[in-house]
Amino acid sequence: MSALDFTQTSTTRRVGEDERAQILADPGFGSHFTDFMARARWTLEDGWGGAEVVPFGPIQLSPGSAVLHYGQEIFEGLKAFRHADGSVWTFRPQANAERLQRSARRLALPELPIEDFLASLRAVVAADEPWVPEATSEESLYLRPFMFAGEEFLGVRAAHSVDYYVIASPAGPYFPRGVQPLVVWISDDYSRAGAGGTGAAKCGGNYASSLLGKREAAEQGADEVLFLDSETRSSIDELSGMNVFALTRDGRLLTPALTGSILEGVTRSSILTLAAERGLQVEETHLLISEVLEQLSSGEIVEMFACGTAAVINPIGEFRARGGTWTVGDGGSGETTLSLRQELTDIQYGRIPDRHGWLTRLV
Structure with missing residues (x-):
């Protein structure tokens, strides 16, 4: 009460x-x-x-x-x-x-x-x-x-x-273009949060620290910015306000582990549950940016997407950095990405049963 x-x-x-x-x-x-x-x-x-x-x-x-x-x-x-x-x-x-x-x-x-x-x-x-x-x-x-x-x-x-x-x-939609593949800039100048800091808290300082990175991304013609860990700049943290997922050819769904510098997203948690129910092998791990880019080039990673409350799930079509450009899959919106998005929004809007008890009536 x-x-x-x-x-x-x-x-x-x-x-x-x-x-x-x-x-x-x-x-x-x-x-x-x-x-x-x-x-x-x-x-x-x-x-x-x-x-x-x-x-x-x-x-x-x-x-x-x-x-x-x-x-x-x-x-x-x-x-x-x-x-x-x-x-x-x-x-x-x-x-x-x-x-x-x-x-x-x-x-x-x-x-x-x-x-x-x-x-x-x-x-x-x-x-x-x-x-x-x-x-x-x-x-x-x-x-x-x-x-x-x-x-x-x-x-x-x-x-x-x-x-x-x-x-x-x-x-309405968080991105003005709606659900379209994002172009993401990989920042090597800025970090969102550091070890022992406030990265796992939802506080304004984390978002303020992302703004220069977002501006840099816009200058590079990108929609969003990807931040790497502050200590080694080798592993993926998250975007300016969204968690990141990668889907491999053999059905593994990868996302950065919660290390204290990453926000524990509610949408992220929901996707982990829905993906596992589909039979995908869910792995929370350290995603090295070098390995991810190699797997994009080889076709081992076939889809990537960002997620958060505002945008729900949004496909990523391309990464850009000073070292080059990498296309995700065919550059479009992946089938699994859109299917997970549809399932999640169908639950939220009451179009399919809420089998997890995730919904709370307000009015």
Whole structure:
């Protein structure tokens, strides 16, 4: 049972019905926001409290707030899906709640109880239910829970006052081109995270450190950037915000092992389960970039894809680096990649049975 009661303080909507319909017809990704948001506050003295659903709007922060100086913040990302009967569901929210707790431990933030995390999602989606797109395509309502050190204090220590919010944004495809093979640039100048760092936590610093690599990739005509380990620059970590998989000719599905510098993706975990059920030999291992490129050239690796909550599963068609260009398979979208993607989205949208109990009804 949740200890926090996210009471709705206002029912006044800031976006009219016609404007909302226009937004939902072509939402893009992360460009529009709903009418309400949930919030709560933790203090060292009193723990969690102050839970409420309020109109979406600016957050008032002191220029001395610790998060602005020391980056003590974490976040999550998940989606709400409209099913054919009009109900609204989300996918494996407990896994996101548990990851938020792990991130909180790493960033010296308070852990939000799992039931309170789930309660905050239910409260926001109940208030913003008209913003959940109809089940006619892969549109969804993207949910962004986040936590930060709001305390006004410039000393270097864990904050004694922390704010938690959930905001929501109607979402279409993450990549503007839709599900098309990505061109990926292999960075040898930048790393996403290092051993002993915050790579396994979902915090803003990891994404900030990826931005130069993404810019470099764009300058090379690529859609995404692949980061290698920071110590030897020899093994694959992940893309700027997605985990990586490779499928071999003999049916092995390979992905980098969780070494502490890689985010434990919920989509990644789901793919491991679905792939094993198909009879693929799943291997979490150290993927050396030199071996992967050799196996691409020889045809041993026949498909590669990236995955994450926002993009779901997206095929990779080509790698680029200063040393050359490597095509994945025939450069198109692999059959197994697209089949796994279809199965996963069919589960999320309620088109096939949820045999794993991954879905949680929100409305």
